[in-house]
Amino acid sequence: MPKTTSDAHILVNMTYVSRATSDVDAKELGEILQEAQDNNAANGITGMLIFHNNYFLQTIEGPRAQINRLLYALMADKRHHDVQLLEARELKYREWPKWLMSYTSPSEAAAAIHIKYSTTVEFNPYLLSAESARGLMIELSSQSGEATV
Amino acid sequence: MPKTTSDAHILVNMTYVSRATSDVDAKELGEILQEAQDNNAANGITGMLIFHNNYFLQTIEGPRAQINRLLYALMADKRHHDVQLLEARELKYREWPKWLMSYTSPSEAAAAIHIKYSTTVEFNPYLLSAESARGLMIELSSQSGEATV
Amino acid sequence: MPKTTSDAHILVNMTYVSRATSDVDAKELGEILQEAQDNNAANGITGMLIFHNNYFLQTIEGPRAQINRLLYALMADKRHHDVQLLEARELKYREWPKWLMSYTSPSEAAAAIHIKYSTTVEFNPYLLSAESARGLMIELSSQSGEATV
Amino acid sequence: MPKTTSDAHILVNMTYVSRATSDVDAKELGEILQEAQDNNAANGITGMLIFHNNYFLQTIEGPRAQINRLLYALMADKRHHDVQLLEARELKYREWPKWLMSYTSPSEAAAAIHIKYSTTVEFNPYLLSAESARGLMIELSSQSGEATV
Amino acid sequence: MPKTTSDAHILVNMTYVSRATSDVDAKELGEILQEAQDNNAANGITGMLIFHNNYFLQTIEGPRAQINRLLYALMADKRHHDVQLLEARELKYREWPKWLMSYTSPSEAAAAIHIKYSTTVEFNPYLLSAESARGLMIELSSQSGEATV
Amino acid sequence: MPKTTSDAHILVNMTYVSRATSDVDAKELGEILQEAQDNNAANGITGMLIFHNNYFLQTIEGPRAQINRLLYALMADKRHHDVQLLEARELKYREWPKWLMSYTSPSEAAAAIHIKYSTTVEFNPYLLSAESARGLMIELSSQSGEATV
Amino acid sequence: MPKTTSDAHILVNMTYVSRATSDVDAKELGEILQEAQDNNAANGITGMLIFHNNYFLQTIEGPRAQINRLLYALMADKRHHDVQLLEARELKYREWPKWLMSYTSPSEAAAAIHIKYSTTVEFNPYLLSAESARGLMIELSSQSGEATV
Amino acid sequence: MPKTTSDAHILVNMTYVSRATSDVDAKELGEILQEAQDNNAANGITGMLIFHNNYFLQTIEGPRAQINRLLYALMADKRHHDVQLLEARELKYREWPKWLMSYTSPSEAAAAIHIKYSTTVEFNPYLLSAESARGLMIELSSQSGEATV
């Protein structure tokens, strides 16, 4: 029997929101993202991130044990706070097999997508249900492609 | 935990019909619409309106508390009367994320859409079921685009 | 509350077959159709008619009370006899919002549609189930467009 | 091949409402019912009848040709008028294989069943949809058994 | 054709929450309920009411026009305020054909039902979704029967 | 009531396999097919035939009584033997409204379709389930069109 | 690999109607049944039989090859004629794992079951659809148990 | 992170048939079963076994890696031969959480269950589909309880 990474059969995702502790500019965000991608690539973690108005809305996908280790790290990370998990569930396959990062631009198209899934005009992901958060991320990514910092 | 607008998690729509108290011409209708859009934009309310034969048929969408405040205002507004709610229900996402206003033109295509969802030849939204009203609005908007006053 | 035509909320269809009392030629059929359309337009009635081999196969749609008045008239009309209702049911929306009249031409395409929904080679709508009659009308109308007398 | 009654393969029902031309007392109703049952038994027709407030609400079931012959007779019968068909559809099997006749008693249980399927407190079957009429008949028959005149 | 109450074909319900303007004791509540039932019985309106902690949670059912007239009256009634509609939808049949009034008792069973459908321990119907409100009312009524004032 | 062909309301199909009694060459097959089509055209029978390796796989569609008469004839026909019925069922509409006859060519595409629905490399329709036989016929006919002898 | 009866993987049923060539009395029917059961027991064939008014309505179940051999025999059997197959289909499991034979008694209960699935009052299985025939057999067997000659 | 048995997340079953190499009497069967249960208990394997006419029909359930190790052992075991796998699939939960062993008794009830899922009268599990094998095992176990050697 081949040696396997234990706990590696179960693929899960987690979707959470949080707020940057202080105002984050493009350079800092770029560093955060680079660091995250380096760590995640080694652990089989992919996902999708929206950063807007100092809010993070993120989905991470990977083996259950690794995703839980990342959850520990996220909750201890001082650069953001008020982590609130919207959903965690098992997957048949990854919905975000490529790592995407999206600044929502102030364009009218992006605004129409925001309002479609939100009760409020101003972006506030703490008000989203898990289903609305997912709809928003999918529609934004299909509209804006893979924007980079 | 971030401060949130209370009651802002639940997204609802309401569809109602009413009749203009007196004959409304294009200029008056334009003023009514402008006023409505200014108020609604601030409260996260979007929707769809058909005005024809002095009847209003309208769907409004937004946070439940705001939509109910607007319902109070609609029922007190002297410019129309006989407000009759056809339906109010919770939404996963807005069906009318852009605000549309449609004069149904006297074209043959619009007439065929009217008769498809109506029992009577003459437009009378008080005779529509909620489902027929919704079918009518969707088909009219996909056919006529976003007509303006 | 606006005055409404009583009974006008419920939209129904009826599908029936009948036979012309005597041989009907194109001129007579044209007169029958013209008369029907004049009456029906005023009462919010639309539908679909196939006339072939002196048989009528017809679907009429409209407000329930009007459709029933028309049923009384059809059963008393001496120009055809043996009216046999195949189906009457409530509708969410009209399936024939435009009034269509179709002579089934002797083309090969029409013959293949006839045989698809019939047990017999010769057209005889008394042998059709309601579902077969509906399939036949839909496929014929999508193939032949809106033929006129 | 055995000789078969032509047109006898298709089983249908019809549900209609009508009003007695003049006030009908129990004796007259009994005669009407006896006459109907004698005729129907010979033609393979079964069904369910509610008579209340001088309104008839009735479902008849049988071979399509026979049911249509009965429809001709019903529309010509002077003892009631304003026949309005609610529904006619094909059946896999009869829903009323025994002939039932039900006076709705003034009991409280029957009143609760009436109001469950009606918009109005007073019994008026012209206001019922086909589905409500069917629900009303089924629930009344299961509650009151097979009442006779 | 019989004379019918116009608009009486469409059966709807509405579910709303509100708060008593001042503290309501049992005697005042009894008077409010008696008055409501007298008016509603004449208009074909039935429903279900929960009154607890000075909150009202109520579902009303009846013909669409009558239910809308009642909505006008409710919004103008000074004895309660902050009317918030949770849902309005068309019905195949009434879910509350008998008029029920329920004081939720301080028993442990009722508390377990409250918490099952609520996020908060204390009863606050403004926090309920339409579906949770309906689940709460159904389970409470099946557990407590038809309590009267 | 119009005179109808008795038993003509029910449309059925039958799918069977058989083997030619002796080797059949193209000329003989052409004569068999010509004879079959002449008889069937008069009786409202259509269908699909595959002849390969001296096996017949055939679906016939038409009025139930006629199809059964043809079954008697097929079982008595000395030119093939071992008739084995795979399926007989009622139809809403004919799946083979045009009469098709298909020689499966030795092309690679046809071989891939054969193997897709078969357990064995060599064509043997006695090994097919009814569903596999139907899949094979549909895919072959959509690929090869209407080949003639 | 164990030796298997070839063709024995596929379980099918067939339902057919036929008429006795001459009047059959109880003794003759008993002999027919005894002979059938002796043959069928050896071939893994079970089923259900109704004999009434000189009509046979029968479902047989077993391996496809055996059922087809029995079909050949049935069509050649001079004791009945006009064999008409209503349906043949593959089974996941037998619906009649015990062999049943039912005389429909002249009781009122059996009559109500007959009329439920039939258009005509008199028993004539040639007028039944496959689905009605099956409903009739199931309901009769659950009501009358396993009657023997 | 706790140490886990690798590969232990995925629960599967396998159903196979085989034949005893020589006639097996009750004592030998008892020894085979005892040995199997001792090994399986340690590896988290449960299941169901039918032994009849020297055929084995067995379902085993457990962690995927263990079940595959058992498959290697089964194929090498000289006491039976012609192992034929009918099905292997992933499970949400075990269907046989208790280890059952069933001799099918020669009672009439067991015979009716056998014939229900089989084409042949004589028990031969090589002729069963996976679905029939499962139906047979479930029905036999619910009828006969947990028989032991």
Place this chain on the structure above:
Amino acid sequence: MPKTTSDAHILVNMTYVSRATSDVDAKELGEILQEAQDNNAANGITGMLIFHNNYFLQTIEGPRAQINRLLYALMADKRHHDVQLLEARELKYREWPKWLMSYTSPSEAAAAIHIKYSTTVEFNPYLLSAESARGLMIELSSQSGEATV
């Protein structure tokens, strides 16, 4: 508009596993549970707990913000470690409206439930999928009632 607890509209659950840092005896477990229940009762949190072999398997239910605050506390609590979230999802209603605590007894019935949802004989909740964990908790609670420490 009444004052509402912000974020209190959304009801969620979380299911996680963890391991006690050191061996926990009944007295310590009792203290942990008492402390948890006191805190949770004030925050509208209910749930279900299994403690066995020094493993915790727990589902908690309540308002999303409160559940997330509890998640922060759980991850910082030194009395257990290796917290691994199996699932977090939104609820229509609580599945555990009463707080349950269950020691799985060493009875045979409990063992059969464990093995039904587990790959391994020894209890190890890190090996469970979210669905298996939920099945196990539901079946254990329905079997053992509300055991207390």
Place this chain on the structure above:
Amino acid sequence: MPKTTSDAHILVNMTYVSRATSDVDAKELGEILQEAQDNNAANGITGMLIFHNNYFLQTIEGPRAQINRLLYALMADKRHHDVQLLEARELKYREWPKWLMSYTSPSEAAAAIHIKYSTTVEFNPYLLSAESARGLMIELSSQSGEATV
């Protein structure tokens, strides 16, 4: 009745993973494949193979008896070891009617497909569920076509 290959009615697939016993280069792999295809073509076996990092992931399809003979051979073949069956199930039709062999290239597109169905970055088919293995094979084959050695 025609002679049939016994056991040839049931079409199944099997999906398994294994590891090459020693490093396999392109030449050796080519020989293995050629040998396999020669044997399989004669036995009606088709399928799909992925070979990567010395792991095999393969689906084979064909008659149940032949597939089981191949399973015996696979388990005895010394060129690979640790055969682990992921799934075996009955088919309506083959999903791989052409024999495909795919080297997964180190391209970025193939990597994204791998990660979509895997928990780990490195390819290890022992960690796949049956459903993920199937998704991976389908998506890889539709992307890369039929690569040959």
